[in-house]
Structure formats: C-alpha cells, structure tokens
Amino acid sequence: MSKTPVTVTGAEKLRQELHRLKTVDRPNVIAAIAEARSHGDLSENAEYDAAKERQGFIEGRIKELEGKISNAQVIDxxxxxxxxxxxxxxxxxxxxxxxxxxxxxxxxxxxxxxxxxxxxxxxxxxxxxxxxxxxxxxxxxxxxxxxxxxxxxxxxxx
CATH class of the missing domain: 3.10.50.30 (Transcription elongation factor, GreA/GreB, C-terminal domain)
Structure with a gap:
C-alpha cells in the first residue's frame, strides 16, 4: 500500500482521535454493554443493541485510524x-x-x-x-x- 501524505498537524489529530477512542470511548461502550446486560433479556433490549452498534462503530474507526497512521507519510x-x-x-x-x-x-x-x-x-x-x-x-x-x-x-x- 502506498504512503498517504499528511501534515504534522493532521497526523497529530489522527493520533489524538485514536487515543480518545481507545482510552475513553471504548471503555465507556464496554460499560454500557455491561449495564444493558444486567437488565436481563437481551432479545428485546434496545440499550444493548445500541451499545453493541456503537461498539462496532468505535472498533471500525480504531482500525481505520490505525491503518491511516501506519500508511501516513508525515510532512512538515x-x-x-x-x-x-x-x-x-x-x-x-x-x-x-x-x-x-x-x-x-x-x-x-x-x-x-x-x-x-x-x-x-x-x-x-x-x-x-x-x-x-x-x-x-x-x-x-x-x-x-x-x-x-x-x-x-x-x-x-x-
């Protein structure tokens, strides 16, 4: 895969978003899933479904950002x-x-x-x-x- 040019500022923004997703958003969604599970029946639990959907989005975005950062050619x-x-x-x-x-x-x-x-x-x-x-x-x-x-x-x- 070819390198993608990115400025120093742009690379830092990508790293910050990745850090936030891993340290704040991911733990929050895991806690939300645990909370929703504690409410019992998962088949009709909208909170659980929403939390699982959010988790899928967060994990996808983490994977996307990791790929972008690894393929970035940082230019100052x-x-x-x-x-x-x-x-x-x-x-x-x-x-x-x-x-x-x-x-x-x-x-x-x-x-x-x-x-x-x-x-x-x-x-x-x-x-x-x-x-x-x-x-x-x-x-x-x-x-x-x-x-x-x-x-x-x-x-x-x-």
Missing part, C-alpha cells in the same frame, strides 16, 4: 525546501482573476481538508492545478461553474 511544511513552488503542505495565496478576490489555502491530505479552515485536499481540482507552480503563475481550474483562473500571489511553507 516548515522543513520543505521547494524553492517557492506549490507543493503538498504549502500555504498559497491566490487572486481570482475574474473577481479580484484573494484567498489563502493550505494544501493538505484528504483527511485534513476543511474549507472552513482554508485547507484544501491535495486531490482537489484547485490543488492539482497549483502543484508545481510558482508565485506569479496563473493556475487554470476546471470548476463546476466553468474554467476559473487564479494568479498565485505568494507561496509559504508554514
């Missing part, structure tokens, strides 16, 4: 030496050529992407159009509303 944007090129982890300031609006995005892994935090996935159309370009270059992005052009104002590694 501060240590990049890309000579001003747009690469994974870079923070890119763009100007929409049509509207003149400027926006700043960080190119991150799929699991870290969050538009509200201005973090876009490496596999998004905008990020794919930006990769390899320098400040001053024009990136053409095929968006659902048609072709959009962005001028790269600045590339930082923070």
């Amino acid at each position: 944007p501060k240590l990049l030496d890309a000579d001003g090129r747009c690469v994974f982890g870079a923070t890119v300031e763009l100007e929409d050529m049509e509207s003149g609006l400027t926006v700043t995005y960080q190119i991150v892994g799929d699991d870290e992407a969050d538009v509200k935090e201005n973090k876009i996935s490496i596999s998004s159309p905008i990020a794919r159009a930006l990769i390899g370009k320098f400040a001053g270059d024009i990136a053409e992005v095929q968006a659902p509303g048609g072709l959009r052009e962005y001028e790269i104002i600045d590339v930082r590694y923070v």
Whole structure:
C-alpha cells in the first residue's frame, strides 16, 4: 500500500482521535454493554443493541485510524525546501482573476481538508492545478461553474 501524505498537524489529530477512542470511548461502550446486560433479556433490549452498534462503530474507526497512521507519510511544511513552488503542505495565496478576490489555502491530505479552515485536499481540482507552480503563475481550474483562473500571489511553507 502506498504512503498517504499528511501534515504534522493532521497526523497529530489522527493520533489524538485514536487515543480518545481507545482510552475513553471504548471503555465507556464496554460499560454500557455491561449495564444493558444486567437488565436481563437481551432479545428485546434496545440499550444493548445500541451499545453493541456503537461498539462496532468505535472498533471500525480504531482500525481505520490505525491503518491511516501506519500508511501516513508525515510532512512538515516548515522543513520543505521547494524553492517557492506549490507543493503538498504549502500555504498559497491566490487572486481570482475574474473577481479580484484573494484567498489563502493550505494544501493538505484528504483527511485534513476543511474549507472552513482554508485547507484544501491535495486531490482537489484547485490543488492539482497549483502543484508545481510558482508565485506569479496563473493556475487554470476546471470548476463546476466553468474554467476559473487564479494568479498565485505568494507561496509559504508554514
């Protein structure tokens, strides 16, 4: 299986979620199952069914996170030496050529992407159009509303 790029921050969030699932959520659901079992007949016990379903979800998520962490290639944007090129982890300031609006995005892994935090996935159309370009270059992005052009104002590694 190939390595999946993830920033240091993204890897830490994955580790924190895994730790919480193992140390808080898993013991809580085990206690809930024990409590539900103590109520007697399991065949018509909705609490038991709900707790078992929750346990299945938690165990599945733990397995998923362990897989993601083991396949992660952690990249620290501060240590990049890309000579001003747009690469994974870079923070890119763009100007929409049509509207003149400027926006700043960080190119991150799929699991870290969050538009509200201005973090876009490496596999998004905008990020794919930006990769390899320098400040001053024009990136053409095929968006659902048609072709959009962005001028790269600045590339930082923070």
